[in-house]
Amino acid sequence: MNKPIVEVGTVGLVDDLSGTIPSKPKLGDKLLEGKQEKVGVVGLFDDPHALVKAAEKVRDAGWKQWDCHTPFPVHGLDAAMGLGWSKLPTIALSLGFTGAALALLMQYWMSAVSYPVHIGGKPLFSWPAFVPITFEMFVLFTAAGTVLTGLWMCKLGRWHSPLHDSGVMAEVSSSRFALVLSAKDELWSDGARSLLDEAGCTDVRDLFEDVDDGRIL
Amino acid sequence: MKNLFTRRFDRLVRLAVTVLGGALVFGVGFSLYALWPSNQAVGYEPVQPVPFSHKRMAGDNKIPCLYCHDGAERGPVAGLPTVEVCMNCHTYVQPKDKQGNLTPGMQALFEYVDPATNKPTKPIVWEKIHDLSDFAYFDHSRHTVGARLPCADCHGPVETMDQVYQVNSLKMGWCLDCHTKPPEPWRTDGRATRGPTQCTSCHR
């Protein structure tokens, strides 16, 4: 459905929700504000295993600045991309233990130090009674830690993406599998495209991104 | 329609988040500060029906507190002087200004006194300044006689005030400060090192 995108600097116009640009500008239509620059090349697959294979190739070719975009986590892709084991659990759990320690400390301080109150003939620091809260705080802190580190590691909270600008996002989030080679990588050359063709992807396109004017409003 | 999710979109979102967050923090912080009990009580200085100057009485004339507030060493309530007590002196001492008129204070006092006989006619309705909650039971004598505390520890330098205002929050936390870690002399001079902190001491 999509034709290759027009070259840098040419004027196109928008008529499609997915934000892709048709080849021929129609006269009288609203001009496209801003320009687009090529930031890489994207190859689209229909079969996850093909993607895995392609990923292995790219990895072996020694690429650094590249990524796969899939509608669901694909088995074996992490290995294929040469991604290591995520540090996230370590960080989250250590936060969790901190929480537990804080909870116990809080209960001790509040009931035995700050304002000691005699309750039911029990000692001021009746630790067995403090276990449940300690545990709950462990869970709470771990959960919070997971989410926060998760947001940070998954680089969430930044909405823009060349996939939007080039209009392949819809396909990716629905059913297709994309492999993106970034122009930032030192291995970047026009050969990148052919690398993807060899990897047997059904459809290779250049990846464009809107030129940013840095304005806020 | 153009693609929504541009870099500018990100910047806008971040801006919004920062602004809203900041507003929230400030709002909460400010209302906390404004509603913090000690900020409401301290400095409360109502205008009294009789312009009575503690500075003149307790300060310049060095009348001891207990002369008027005689309950303070006898029981829970320090009490206010009866109009009679005022007249003990003011039957004879009636300060006048240069024109020879009675001072405003005296004039106000005579509102409550029959000038012919110098006998009180009606009670004075004062503005309550040091006002504890009704469920807090404070006993003056326990502190004046029991702990031998000077009045000023709680009421501040009243003898320097023309119109009395509240200098301490008189909130529970403030009481506890002294009951748990009393200032130097209490701890050193061998007397009771701390006041009670059990609920029944003040709440019944």
Added chain:
Amino acid sequence: MEKEFKSKGAPPRVTALVVAAEARPISLTEGGRARLAIPIREEPNSHRSAEEQKVDGITRRSAMKFMGATMALASGLAACVRKPPRKVISRTSQPEYNHPGQALYYSSTWTDGPFPYGMLVKVQDGRPIKLDGNPDHPINKGTSSAAMQGSLLSLYDPERLRAPKGAASWAAADQQVRGALKTAKKAVLVTRATIGPSERRAISDLRSVYPALRHVVYEPLADETRRSVWRELHGQDGEWLPRFEWASVVLAIECDFLGTDGVELESIQSFSGTRVAETADDTISRLYVVEGGLSLTGTNADHRIRLRPSLAASFVRALRDAVDERTPIDAFAAANDLDAKLLGALVGDLKENRGKAVVVAGAGLPKAAHAATALLNRSLDAFNKTLEWNPQPAGLIANSKAEIEALVEDGVDVLITLGVDVVHSWSAFAKHLSAAKLSVGHGLYLDSTLSACELRLPSHHVLESWNDARPRVGIISLCQPVIMPLYDTRQEAESLLAWASEAPDAAPHTRFRDFLKARLEAEELEVGPGMEVAWETALHQGVILGPTNAFVPAELDVPRAEALAATPLQAGAYELVLTPHSSVWDGRFGLNAWLLEVPDPVTKLMWDNAACMSASTAKRLSVETGYLVKLSTPDGSVELPALVQPGLADGVIMTALGMGRAYASAPDEVFGTNTWPLIPSEGRVQFDISVSPTGEETSLVRSQSEFSMHSRPIVLEATLGEFRANLEAIQEKRSKEHGEPIYEPFKYGGGHKWEMAIDLARCVGCNACVIACQAENNIAIVGKEECGNGREMHWMRIDQYRDPVSHDEDELSFHHQPMLCQQCDYAPCENVCPVNATNHDDEGLNSMVYNRCIGTRYCANNCPYKVRRFNFFNFQKRFVEDPVQKLLFNPQVTVRQIGVMEKCTFCVQRIKGAEFEAARTGSEMSDGVVRTACQQACPASAISFGDVNLRAPAGPAEVAVKQQSARSFLVLEELRVRPNVTYLARLRNEAGEEAPAPKKQAEERGDE
């Protein structure tokens, strides 16, 4: 929430004026706090303070400068939450002894009740807040009854009549009365029986002015039947007072001497004194109760014999024959199928204890029974030994309805009722009132009598009145006002004086005082010039004690007695026993919410009375609790709900008089049923009534629904024999704690440790403690509906348990157990409160911090004794908002808001008060310096309270000694909550075990 707690007390505050929030500068520096760190040793106006002024002045002013806008906003916000500014009023001049915030005590006399007891009134900031017995009074010796405690509430009753009605002013009213009396051919003055000597004198003076005036005494519940028999048999007026402290065997016939018959406070003291045994050679008295109804006394009996009242006289005669060994009792037993063995034992006991036994017959019984009783007592040599003659009973001789009827039926010109609601108990009297040319009603409320009168005059409450009383020969008891009259009222005696003379009332409120004083000087005291001192002393003591030599009446006229005793009696299928209500008496307290809400000690009914009948009677009538039954007597008929009350004799219906009174303002707010229409002309028993279920149903509200102990270790009991054989008997019955805590238990310092001991051998189950607690601790009244929902607020309740003594479900033995917060060392309630609102203080008290409570009710769930009470609604609202009713509150106790849990804290306000006093005066606290309200009221002195850590010489405390008693036990001990209330088991003195030994009795007498 502060708003709700407003009425902690202090002088009534002006709250009208409100100051705008902007008028209030606000300081940024909490200077005070900073400065506290610097030790201040000099008194004020030191140089340090001088410079403080500068610092402080600057900060305050500068604060206002550069924080202007913000501060305005802040103070605006602050104003929303800061409690409204309040006023303090300084007196114009200081009354003697009177210091703000400190209580004063005045001795007085409780002249409201059926018997004038000595009263000690606690007054704070000019308002009476607690009534107790006057310790110097020889009869109630500092103890008090529920009704006496309750009088406080009626003082502040908003329904009180506040000004004369039917006349523009008092002067006008007096004018009208004097005028009417002058011209009257026949005038009648109706009063109660228990009016003081001075009032009697005032009346006679009045009569000397108006010869046409007749004085009649209307006292429907007076002891008249019994007294008239004595009058007849001894040829002189007077009464036999039982001396239980000298009796080893007591036989009560239909006589509730611990409840509503006679001088109960005195009887309880003297009787319960003979019930305590600690060692193997101690003995206790033995109480037989023979009755058709079920009285409080009956529930305290060692042996109950259920006997229809119609048989009372013949039973006593048979008993006398057996005691005098004419005919054995067996015949009578067989004839009325009673337990012959038990009756035999009774006869045996009486015979062996001649001179140490006493038989008392109930005031409700007919003359025959009293005559027979007199004869029996004579055979038992009880006269002047266990019975003491009092030639001057407290009350006047009451006139019978017939006499009054005869006097007024053909119309009177002036009909005056003084402080007695005649119409409530005698509805027909209303028409006499309306028939009279001028009818004058003098009373507290606009009740059924006053509203039937043309001239309605408001009386002083007893706490506003001067008065005196002669409870007994040789005792004059004085009553003085403790508060200026709240309204434009006047005491009855004052009116009598006003009507007697044309002279205008020169000194209002003191006229009768002067009259009284003059009379005393003239008649009672030979003091001459020393009168002022004598008067002051008398007022201070509250009593004047004359010579108390024993009076011996003329010998009993035996033939007449025998003739009288033999009067035959017809009885029908059902008999009706009418008793005074346990707390509202004849109805004179029938508008007092405290006394209406307190559960009846026997039936546990609240706000109600019912037709009590035994289970088998109920079966025969095929009714159940709550079914309406119609009681028809020759004198009238009434419909009221039935109550199946095991323990009554079969065929006997029992119901309380005095209920069903209402304010004229709210005639529909009637509680209970007015059973006065059923009262017979003589005595209080109807021997032949017809009972018929109406088929309708209603709901009765009771504080307790389950009376079986389910064999749980709640109340322990042993028979005297068992106990003397084995002093460990009770200890062996105690349940054992099991399980060790996983914690190291909390260690108390050596300081005070407050504990309580309750001696069930002494406790008879009267409600004095319950109401005393309610008065002391500002406990809310919740009303009948909420009581029905199980939301009554009494901190102290009296649990009743019933044990079957035979297979017959109506043969029971009863236990009364005062139940209050046990102040457990390992309090289960404390562990579960999420906000620490209930916790333990250093002196072993389980404190309850109302202002911290959020009302999860978890503590109440977790309390095994269920003594915690919750404010489901804003029960106190009515009182807090009413300028008069709020005066009732004890300023030393927080008034609880809606949603707050509350409970007994051993009157912590009294404990702290005493501790502060000791700290102030630097004195040691001796035992008994702190007394809880319940302890102070208890007429049986069953409650001991004190500091168990008290060491010699001051100690050991009474409570510590009691805890060591062989009879001591803890309720639900195995729960290991370590309650701090120790109970002492009651000993049942079973017949046939051993006859009570006399020697102990002799000592007892020595003690008295």
Added chain:
Amino acid sequence: MSARPVTTEDLLPFPLVPEGTTAKDIDDAVSLPMESFPTRRWWIAFSFSLGLLLIFSVNVTITVSQGIGTWGVNNPVGWGFAIVNLVFWIGIGHAGTLISAILFLFRQHWRTAIARFAEAMTLFAVLCAVQFPVLHTGRPWLAIYWMVPYPNHNNLWTNFRSPLEWDVFAISTYGTVSFLFWFLGLIPDLALARDRAKHPLRKFIYGLLSLGWNGSNRAWSHYERAYGLFAAIATPLVLSVHSVISFDFAASIVPGWHTTIFPPYFVAGAILSGFAMVTLVVVLLRKMFNLQHLVTESHLEVMNKIMLATALMVGYAYASEFFVAWYSGVLYEKYVFLNRAMGPYAWGYWSMVTCNVFVPQLLWFKKFRRNPWLMVPIVILVNVGMWFERFVIIVTSLHRDYLPAAWGMYHPTWVDAGLLVGSFGLFFTLVLLFVRFLPTIAVSELKGAVLQKHAGAHHE
């Protein structure tokens, strides 16, 4: 050619979707409710729930303005419907976390189709639950913050020995974690919704919520870790929460409450009632939005099997309670249990046993396990029964405890009833809004389970 990666196919008890279902089919099916105007069925259900919600708010107003005297609670029965409802709703919530966390850890991929429902339910159930402990306090306006140990000018803190205080932490943690877990799962599907959205506003909102998810595998690798970790901590959490709830009773000394069996007993009960509720909601929703081919009878059958199992556990607990009461020889325990079975509230006890133990036995028959209209009455009865279980535990234990003199009865009022019924309004209103505006099935997860397999298949 590398070895064929393990696919979910191997772990599936039954095919998740009909053969040949494509990604687009799934997207369309799931997105349909979000993208099309609500059906009449939805509107009817929604207005009905709103009505109930109104009842709820009315009764809340009555309670707070007049005090809980308007309820049936009294002395001795200090806790009534409110706490019954609290435990009931918390219990309902548990199935959600169980399905999303525990079944996830056990790699039960069939859960995929229902996990999202279940998680949402948890969230809403917890929301309903927390209404009650706050409402039932005498002074909610203070309880709401005094229960939290915040620094204050009184130097006062909370009592950490009180099970109620444990509840504060347990329930708030549970709510927070459930929400985060649910939201974490939503992110990729929100991204899908974003990319399908036509209207700019919808696109904007979904886009904002999806936090800019772009399916990058570098994100996926962390995401999967995070999800797994969440499952790992949610599992002990869900067990701990109902244990803590049970401590409210077990840690007291009330006979019938003070027992060590409660934590497992409560958890089992919670799972039973939770699954009953999930089944109910799922059956209704799949009908309402024609999701039969994604949520198949086989799904329902597995859930019913779990219900059957937990019903047996619960039944066992009931039996052992009686045994222990008798075997302990404790006077009070014995009485309480006799009183439950034969006392004034026996009707409550027996309806509980019938609904929770006898009725579920029907699930032994395949017909009842697979036919929605046969199982609906069963799951409804199970929920009724579980509600009664809490009623029996709370009321029958309190109304006759240690001192017979203090015994009493408990009679609920209309306000009690209104709050109970109304809370269902709150619950279903939220559920309906959820299905209207958010993806009700974990699309990415489902695709992962389905397409991966298909792809694999044609790859061989």
